[in-house]
Amino acid sequence: MEGGVDYLIDERKKAQFDVEAMKVAWAGSRQAFELSDRIAKLVANDPIFEKFSRPMLGRKELFKNSLRKVAHAWKLIIDLRLSEEEAKLLRHYIDEPAYTDLQWEMFIPAIEGQGTEEQKRKWLPLARKMQVIGSYAQTELGHGSNVQGLETTATFDPQTDEFVIHSPTLTSSKWWPGGTAKVSTHAIVYARLILDGQFHGVHGFIVQLRNLENHTPLPGITVGDIGMKFGNGAYNTMDNGVIRFNHVHIPRNQMLMRVSQVTREGKFVQSDVPRQLLYGTMVYVRQKIVADASKALSRAVCIATRYSAVRRQFGSRNGGPEIQVIDYKTQQSRLFPLLASAYAFRFVGEWLKWLYTDVKQRLEANDFSTLPEAHACTAGLKSLTTSATADGIEECRKLCGGHGYLVSSGIPELFATYVPACTFEGDNVVMMLQVARFLVKTVSELGYKQPVGTTAYMRRVTALMQSNCAVRTAEEWLNPGVVVEAFEARSTRMAVACGQRLAKFENPEEGFAELSADLVEASLAHCQVIVVSKFVEKLQQEIPGKGVKRLLEVLFYVYALFLLHKHQGDFLATGYLTPKQASLANDQLRILYSKVRPNAIALVDSFNHTDHLLSSILGRYDGNVYPKLYEAAFNDPFNDSDIADGIHQYVQPMLRQELHSAKL
Numbered sequence: 246m247e248g249g250v251d252y253l254i255d256e257r258k259k260a261q262f263d264v265e266a267m268k269v270a271w272a273g274s275r276q277a278f279e280l281s282d283r284i285a286k287l288v289a290n291d292p293i294f295e296k297f298s299r300p301m302l303g304r305k306e307l308f309k310n311s312l313r314k315v316a317h318a319w320k321l322i323i324d325l326r327l328s329e330e331e332a333k334l335l336r337h338y339i340d341e342p343a344y345t346d347l348q349w350e351m352f353i354p355a356i357e358g359q360g361t362e363e364q365k366r367k368w369l370p371l372a373r374k375m376q377v378i379g380s381y382a383q384t385e386l387g388h389g390s391n392v393q394g395l396e397t398t399a400t401f402d403p404q405t406d407e408f409v410i411h412s413p414t415l416t417s418s419k420w421w422p423g424g425t426a427k428v429s430t431h432a433i434v435y436a437r438l439i440l441d442g443q444f445h446g447v448h449g450f451i452v453q454l455r456n457l458e459n460h461t462p463l464p465g466i467t468v469g470d471i472g473m474k475f476g477n478g479a480y481n482t483m484d485n486g487v488i489r490f491n492h493v494h495i496p497r498n499q500m501l502m503r504v505s506q507v508t509r510e511g512k513f514v515q516s517d518v519p520r521q522l523l524y525g526t527m528v529y530v531r532q533k534i535v536a537d538a539s540k541a542l543s544r545a546v547c548i549a550t551r552y553s554a555v556r557r558q559f560g561s562r563n564g565g566p567e568i569q570v571i572d573y574k575t576q577q578s579r580l581f582p583l584l585a586s587a588y589a590f591r592f593v594g595e596w597l598k599w600l601y602t603d604v605k606q607r608l609e610a611n612d613f614s615t616l617p618e619a620h621a622c623t624a625g626l627k628s629l630t631t632s633a634t635a636d637g638i639e640e641c642r643k644l645c646g647g648h649g650y651l652v653s654s655g656i657p658e659l660f661a662t663y664v665p666a667c668t669f670e671g672d673n674v675v676m677m678l679q680v681a682r683f684l685v686k687t688v689s690e691l692g693y694k695q696p697v698g699t700t701a702y703m704r705r706v707t708a709l710m711q712s713n714c715a716v717r718t719a720e721e722w723l724n725p726g727v728v729v730e731a732f733e734a735r736s737t738r739m740a741v742a743c744g745q746r747l748a749k750f751e752n753p754e755e756g757f758a759e760l761s762a763d764l765v766e767a768s769l770a771h772c773q774v775i776v777v778s779k780f781v782e783k784l785q786q787e788i789p790g791k792g793v794k795r796l797l798e799v800l801f802y803v804y805a806l807f808l809l810h811k812h813q814g815d816f817l818a819t820g821y822l823t824p825k826q827a828s829l830a831n832d833q834l835r836i837l838y839s840k841v842r843p844n845a846i847a848l849v850d851s852f853n854h855t856d857h858l859l860s861s862i863l864g865r866y867d868g869n870v871y872p873k874l875y876e877a878a879f880n881d882p883f884n885d886s887d888i889a890d891g892i893h894q895y896v897q898p899m900l901r902q903e904l905h906s907a908k909l
């Protein structure tokens with residue numbers, strides 16, 4: 246058997262559910278499925294969007310090629326009159342980080358959220374037509390996580406009615422802003438506002454960086470690229486920049502003034518809008534990142550699942566075929582929880598999008614009541630989903646054995662592009678510590694304030710602290726109420742225990758720092774409650790299609806019981822479960838894997854990923870892996886000639902024992 250074509254045809258026949266209906270369930274609606282399918286095909290059939298050769302290109306060529314793709318995409322958007330939703334799908338399928346990400350997902354949202362009506366009227370039409378290109382310059386060489394610690398200054402000059410933007414130290418150089426090194430004409434620069442020698446907090450300022458005619462940096466601005474990043478191709482299509490400001494003057498009306506204003510006289514006016522709204526763009530992007538995690542994880546899982554069905558090792562009898570590696574229980578116990586996680590993250594991402602839309606509408610109406618919860622949810626779920634996705638992609642590489650390490654497997658570039666999501670938009674530990682602040686506050690108020698939203702389960706604190714799990718058989722774990730209650734009890738007990746230990750410290754901040762590792766674990770437990778509960782809520786909805794709901798139920802139990810198994814130390818230590826019950830959950834998990842097994846290929850087909858998006862020989866839809874790997878090896882430019890450069894100069898003299906006289 247040369248290729249794996251026949252294996253995947255057989256695999257697809259085993260499916261016990263309607264794959265087309267599952268595609269709709271994954272996409273969210275029939276309309277969403279059709280839209281995304283149309284755009285995926287548009288990209289896959291356009292040679293300009295080819296990306297297989299990307300990891301072989303040098304930086305300059307890679308970058309220029311990326312600029313070409315963006316220009317072509319923008320032309321398509323205009324010619325085909327694509328909506329903003331369609332344009333964002335186009336970006337997803339082109340699958341290449343570019344300056345437009347910052348323009349559309351940070352520059353524009355920052356003006357929308359923090360600008361006054363007048364500022365929005367001026368800047369948004371220009372940005373939406375790409376007549377100005379903006380980036381988001383917050384992080385500095387010496388300061389990233391601690392936004393209040395930024396050093397760049399914006400000093401008001403009442404003489405000229407301008408702000409003077411300045412980088413007083415080397416460490417205050419802006420460092421990382423995407424799109425800035427070579428492309429953006431403007432940036433939202435976060436800086437310390439100084440009025441009459443007084444510091445008034447960090448604010449955002451729209452600063453022009455480049456001349457719109459000839460693209461040269463404006464006087465007082467030193468700008469460049471920060472250098473190559475992890476992996477070939479990957480995030481190197483993005484020009485992450487360094488900027489140094491030397492007393493750059495900007496008009497007063499270029500400070501984003503929804504949250505606070507500076508008058509013509511240089512007076513600081515604090516409105517009723519909470520200062521945290523300055524961080525609103527980050528809340529928006531964190532929510533986007535959660536929605537995107539399932540896309541990245543599902544790609545890796547699709548590759549590893551298809552390849553696991555093609556790959557055979559051991560067990561051949563009488564010259565018959567060896568065993569498909571997907572049939573090994575160990576392979577299933579590593580792969581199927583990731584498959585289930587992709588679905589879990591998809592549904593929690595959908596919910597978070599809804600939550601964000603709700604919060605945004607409230608903020609527009611000056612209702613800030615749900616902001617703390619939205620911040621905690623976006624920060625925590627960003628942390629949970631990106632950490633699990635980054636680890637999951639690496640696990641998928643290992644699940645593909647040696648071939649997973651080849652660039653042509655598609656996994657190394659996916660990993661290299663994805664991992665910074667654990668750091669950007671808030672380091673994942675720093676984000677979990679934000680959840681911890683929220684949890685500690687919730688727990689400390691339990692006696693007199695009813696928790697709401699995602700912490701509402703803590704209203705039953707007494708029951709959750711005192712009652713224990715009633716499961717007696719593996720079968721009894723197949724009950725959503727039982728599973729959710731176990732997660733809620735473990736989370737409540739961990740949060741309350743942290744609260745009790747914190748209360749023993751005289752200085753709460755000192756206590757928080759001392760217990761921070763435990764607080765991060767309690768925060769993770771709470772975020773897992775959210776993911777598990779949102780999966781259950783999804784299952785309570787009508788889900789059409791033969792067998793679709795049943796398979797999603799199986800995936801729910803795989804996701805939840807796998808987490809329970811992985812974190813069984815917490816469940817046992819908090820006393821909610823007995824070792825016997827934890828062991829029964831694990832028995833059930835093995836049974837569930839055998840229910841996933843016949844459906845595994847159909848479940849990854851339901852992601853509807855094109856071969857273009859996967860860009861992976863191992864994950865090809867037709868499973869024709871070996872002939873294509875062989876072909877790709879000989880198509881590699883390194884194999885253009887049998888004698889590589891340098892062989893005659895450095896190897897032959899060694900073979901001939903003539904190194905002493907060779908010119909090295």
Ligand SMILES: CCCCCCCCCCCCCCCCCCCCCCCC(=O)SCCNC(=O)CCNC(=O)[C@H](O)C(C)(C)COP(=O)(O)OP(=O)(O)OC[C@H]1O[C@@H](n2cnc3c(N)ncnc32)[C@H](O)[C@@H]1OP(=O)(O)O
Nearest residue numbers: 318332336345346349350390391392521524620669670671
């Ligand atoms: C090619 C095709 C072309 C076609 C084009 C067309 C379309 C293109 C479409 C593009 C689509 C692209 C899709 C891509 C997806 C998106 C990718 C975007 C790329 C991202 C790149 C990365 C960018 C960045 O990284 S930007 C920098 C991010 N930086 C951070 O995240 C810094 C993290 N630090 C912080 O947030 C803060 O410093 C913090 C929170 C850690 C501490 O802040 P502070 O010290 O001020 O607060 P505390 O004292 O801890 O808390 C005070 C109080 O405030 C509360 N709080 C904190 N933060 C928030 C918040 N955000 N919201 C609300 N409340 C907040 C906190 O809880 C405290 O509350 P208390 O009640 O007082 O406890």
Ligand SMILES: Cc1cc2nc3c(=O)[nH]c(=O)nc-3n(C[C@H](O)[C@H](O)[C@H](O)COP(=O)(O)OP(=O)(O)OC[C@H]3O[C@@H](n4cnc5c(N)ncnc54)[C@H](O)[C@@H]3O)c2cc1C
Nearest residue numbers: 381382383384388389390421422423665668669670671674
């Ligand atoms: C690919 C990429 C693109 C980016 N794009 C942009 C952009 O467009 N615009 C922009 O402004 N920025 C951008 N950034 C910067 C990014 O937002 C920051 O790197 C990120 O916020 C983390 O901050 P840091 O680098 O200062 O990490 P640090 O805070 O220095 O983290 C280092 C370590 O310290 C730990 N740590 C830090 N603080 C605490 C704490 N309080 N308690 C416990 N542990 C702590 C962290 O967990 C981590 O392990 C980008 C970064 C990357 C990698």
